[in-house]
Amino acid sequence: MKRLVALVLALWSVAFVRDGLDRIIDETELPALVHATAPEVRDRHGELLRAYTIENGLWRMNVSADQVDPLFYEMLVAYEDKRFWKHNGIDPQATLRAAWQAVWNGGIVSGASTLTMQVARLLEDGTTGQWGGKLRQMRLALALERQLSKEQILDLYLGLAPYGGNVEGLRAASLVWLGKEPRRLTPAEAALLVALPQAPESRRPDRHPDAARIARDRVLMRMAEAGIITMEDARAGQSDPAPLGRYPMPQIAPHMADRALALGPGRHDLTLDRDLQLALEDLTRTYMRGRDLRLSMAVVLADIETGEILASVGSPRYTATEGQGFVDMTQAVRSPGSTLKPLVYGLAFDRGLVHPETLILDTPVQFGTYAPQNFDGVFRGEVPVRQALQMSLNIPVVRLTEALGPAHLMSALRRAGVNAKLQGGAPGLALSLGGVGVSLEDMVQLYGALARGGQANALTWHENTAEEPLGPILTRASAWQVGHVLAGLAPPPQSGPPGRVAYKTGTSYGHRDAWALGWNGKYVAGVWIGRPDGTPVPGAFGGDLAAPMLFEVLGRATTRPAPLPPPPPETLLVSRAQLPAPLQRFGPRETAPTLQLTFPPDGAKLASGGPVPIKLRGGTPPFTLLANGAVVGTDLRGAAFFAPDLGAGFTTLSVIDAAGQAGRVTVEMQ
Known part of the structure; x- marks a missing residue:
C-alpha cells in the first residue's frame, strides 16, 4: 500500500511539474519575430540589382527557402542539430551528453544548443555563457517550437545568423563572402556558410582566412562522415580556395534604384533586364574611357510594344566626382536640339501641308525679328521635304512650325507625355530647333510613339505601376513616313547597312548637348552626351559623338533581326509629279512674275x-x-x-x- 501511495505521489508530482512547465511555456511572450531587412531593387526576372543597408549600416536581407540550395539545409542540420526535426526545442540526448562530459572532464567539452535555442539567443540578442541565459533560451526555444513550424524556425535562423562584421543572415553572407546568391552552392561554399556563424568574428574571411578555411574543411569532413556528401566531394572542396575578402554588393542601375527607393522601403521590381543593363553600363564606361572626365552620358532603352524600360544608364560612373556621376542625366532637363524636327514633319504630314516629296524653300526668311539660320550658314534653295529632314535644315522646319503654329507643336508634346519646360511664356518658332527643355527619358517616350505608328504610351520602369495609353499624336501613315525618311540616313561608319534603324541626331545651342534617338523593329533608344553643369563642349555634335553609341546600344539589345515595319495600306507612296498640285510645293500660293x-x-x-x-x-x-x-x-x-x-x-x-x-x-x- 505504501508503495502504491508513493507511486501515485510521484506521478502526481511529475504531472504537477509538467503542468507547471507547460503553463510557463505557454505564458512565455515571444520577442519580435519580424526584423528589418535591406530594401532591394530587382529586375524583371527577380535578379538583384541593388540593395541598401539597414540601421547601423547592417547588411540583413530577406531570404526564403526557395532562394537557398537544399544542400545547405542538409549540412546545417547534420552539423549543428542532427535531431532538429524530432526534438521539441531541447535535445535531451545532447544535453545529457554535454552534462556528462562536463562532469567527467571538469569543464565544458561540447555544447547542447539546438538550432531552436540558437534562434532564441539571436532573438533576445543574449549570451550563452551564464546558466540564467541558457535556461531562458531553453524556455524560449520550447515556446518557439509550440508556436512556429520547424520551417519557420529555420527561416529565422537564416535571416539572423551572424556572419562577421556588419553581415547578418545567410543571403547577405553569401553575397558578401561568395559573391553570389545562395541558390546554387558547391559543397565547399555551403560548408563555409555553415561554419561561419559558430565564430563569426574569429573566422571572418577578410581578416582570418586561414581560420575560415580550417573551419570549412572541418565541416566538409563531418559531412562526408555523415554521408551528406561523398569523401571525394569533401576532399575536392578542401582544395578549393577559401575567400580572402569581401565581394562588393551589386550596384546595378544605381540611379534607377535610387528612384525606386524614393517610393518607399521594401522590395521593388523594375522592368529592367539585368544582363542588358550590365552590358550597357559596361558599354557606356568603355565608350567614355579616355574622354574629358567632365563629360557624362545617359542611355535609355525601351521595348517599343510595351513601353517598358529595359535599361537605363544615368551616367558612366555613379560615384565619380568629376562629371557629377551621381546626377541621373536620363531625368535632367536639357535642350533637345534638332531631335524635335521629326515630330514637326509628322504633324505637317498629318495636316496635309507637305509630303516627303514636296519641295520646300531653304532660303533666307524672317518672321518678325526672328531670322533662323541653318547650322552651316548655307542656303540650298528649293529642296524636297525628305532631304530637308535628313539634312536637318533649320529654315524649312521653322517654315512648317509657323504654318502649324508653335502652340500646336507644344500640344503634341504634351499629348505624347513629354514634360516640356519653356524658358519664357508662350512657345515660339524656335521651339522646333530645341527652344524647350526636355529629359532623355521623355524624348525616348516621344520616339517610341513615332515607332509605334503615332500611338503615345508612357514609358514604365516599375512593375507596380501601370500607365494607361496616352492616345495618338500622329496617324499611322504620317508616323511611318517620318520613320522611313529617318531610316534613309546613312548610319555612322561601321554600324551596318542603312535602312535598319530610323534615327535622328541633335546638337543644342553652344554644343552643350549631343543627342541621338532612334528605333528598329523592336527597341527604341536614346543617347545624351554633355556636361551636367551645362557648360559648352566645343566640337561636340550629335552625329559624331552620340550616333555611334546609339547604334551600339540597339545592336547589343537586338539578338535577332528586327526590321522596321512596312507602310500602312493608307500611306501615299508616289513621286512628286504624281502628288496633287498643292502638295508639290510648300510656300506662297499667289502668282508672281516669273523670275x-x-x-x-x-x-x-x-x-x-x-x-x-x-x-x-x-x-x-x-x-x-x-x-x-x-x-x-x-x-x-x-x-x-x-x-x-x-x-x-x-x-x-x-x-x-x-x-x-x-x-x-x-x-x-x-
Missing part, C-alpha cells in the same frame, strides 16, 4: 578681279543673292545690281525673290 536671271548666262566665262553685274527679268523684290550657297547680298531691289568679286574658279550664282522663286547659273571666273 529670270538674264546675265550672266549659264556657263559664261568672266574675268575675275572685280564686281560681277547681275541682271534680272521679272520676280518679286526684294532679292537675295547667293554665291555657292552663301549669302552675298540681301534686300536687293531693281533689275540690275552687282555681285562682289567672286575669285577665280567655278561659282554658282543664285537669286531668290520674295515669293521663293529662284534663278541659278554657273560661271567660270578666269
Whole structure:
C-alpha cells in the first residue's frame, strides 16, 4: 500500500511539474519575430540589382527557402542539430551528453544548443555563457517550437545568423563572402556558410582566412562522415580556395534604384533586364574611357510594344566626382536640339501641308525679328521635304512650325507625355530647333510613339505601376513616313547597312548637348552626351559623338533581326509629279512674275578681279543673292545690281525673290 501511495505521489508530482512547465511555456511572450531587412531593387526576372543597408549600416536581407540550395539545409542540420526535426526545442540526448562530459572532464567539452535555442539567443540578442541565459533560451526555444513550424524556425535562423562584421543572415553572407546568391552552392561554399556563424568574428574571411578555411574543411569532413556528401566531394572542396575578402554588393542601375527607393522601403521590381543593363553600363564606361572626365552620358532603352524600360544608364560612373556621376542625366532637363524636327514633319504630314516629296524653300526668311539660320550658314534653295529632314535644315522646319503654329507643336508634346519646360511664356518658332527643355527619358517616350505608328504610351520602369495609353499624336501613315525618311540616313561608319534603324541626331545651342534617338523593329533608344553643369563642349555634335553609341546600344539589345515595319495600306507612296498640285510645293500660293536671271548666262566665262553685274527679268523684290550657297547680298531691289568679286574658279550664282522663286547659273571666273 505504501508503495502504491508513493507511486501515485510521484506521478502526481511529475504531472504537477509538467503542468507547471507547460503553463510557463505557454505564458512565455515571444520577442519580435519580424526584423528589418535591406530594401532591394530587382529586375524583371527577380535578379538583384541593388540593395541598401539597414540601421547601423547592417547588411540583413530577406531570404526564403526557395532562394537557398537544399544542400545547405542538409549540412546545417547534420552539423549543428542532427535531431532538429524530432526534438521539441531541447535535445535531451545532447544535453545529457554535454552534462556528462562536463562532469567527467571538469569543464565544458561540447555544447547542447539546438538550432531552436540558437534562434532564441539571436532573438533576445543574449549570451550563452551564464546558466540564467541558457535556461531562458531553453524556455524560449520550447515556446518557439509550440508556436512556429520547424520551417519557420529555420527561416529565422537564416535571416539572423551572424556572419562577421556588419553581415547578418545567410543571403547577405553569401553575397558578401561568395559573391553570389545562395541558390546554387558547391559543397565547399555551403560548408563555409555553415561554419561561419559558430565564430563569426574569429573566422571572418577578410581578416582570418586561414581560420575560415580550417573551419570549412572541418565541416566538409563531418559531412562526408555523415554521408551528406561523398569523401571525394569533401576532399575536392578542401582544395578549393577559401575567400580572402569581401565581394562588393551589386550596384546595378544605381540611379534607377535610387528612384525606386524614393517610393518607399521594401522590395521593388523594375522592368529592367539585368544582363542588358550590365552590358550597357559596361558599354557606356568603355565608350567614355579616355574622354574629358567632365563629360557624362545617359542611355535609355525601351521595348517599343510595351513601353517598358529595359535599361537605363544615368551616367558612366555613379560615384565619380568629376562629371557629377551621381546626377541621373536620363531625368535632367536639357535642350533637345534638332531631335524635335521629326515630330514637326509628322504633324505637317498629318495636316496635309507637305509630303516627303514636296519641295520646300531653304532660303533666307524672317518672321518678325526672328531670322533662323541653318547650322552651316548655307542656303540650298528649293529642296524636297525628305532631304530637308535628313539634312536637318533649320529654315524649312521653322517654315512648317509657323504654318502649324508653335502652340500646336507644344500640344503634341504634351499629348505624347513629354514634360516640356519653356524658358519664357508662350512657345515660339524656335521651339522646333530645341527652344524647350526636355529629359532623355521623355524624348525616348516621344520616339517610341513615332515607332509605334503615332500611338503615345508612357514609358514604365516599375512593375507596380501601370500607365494607361496616352492616345495618338500622329496617324499611322504620317508616323511611318517620318520613320522611313529617318531610316534613309546613312548610319555612322561601321554600324551596318542603312535602312535598319530610323534615327535622328541633335546638337543644342553652344554644343552643350549631343543627342541621338532612334528605333528598329523592336527597341527604341536614346543617347545624351554633355556636361551636367551645362557648360559648352566645343566640337561636340550629335552625329559624331552620340550616333555611334546609339547604334551600339540597339545592336547589343537586338539578338535577332528586327526590321522596321512596312507602310500602312493608307500611306501615299508616289513621286512628286504624281502628288496633287498643292502638295508639290510648300510656300506662297499667289502668282508672281516669273523670275529670270538674264546675265550672266549659264556657263559664261568672266574675268575675275572685280564686281560681277547681275541682271534680272521679272520676280518679286526684294532679292537675295547667293554665291555657292552663301549669302552675298540681301534686300536687293531693281533689275540690275552687282555681285562682289567672286575669285577665280567655278561659282554658282543664285537669286531668290520674295515669293521663293529662284534663278541659278554657273560661271567660270578666269
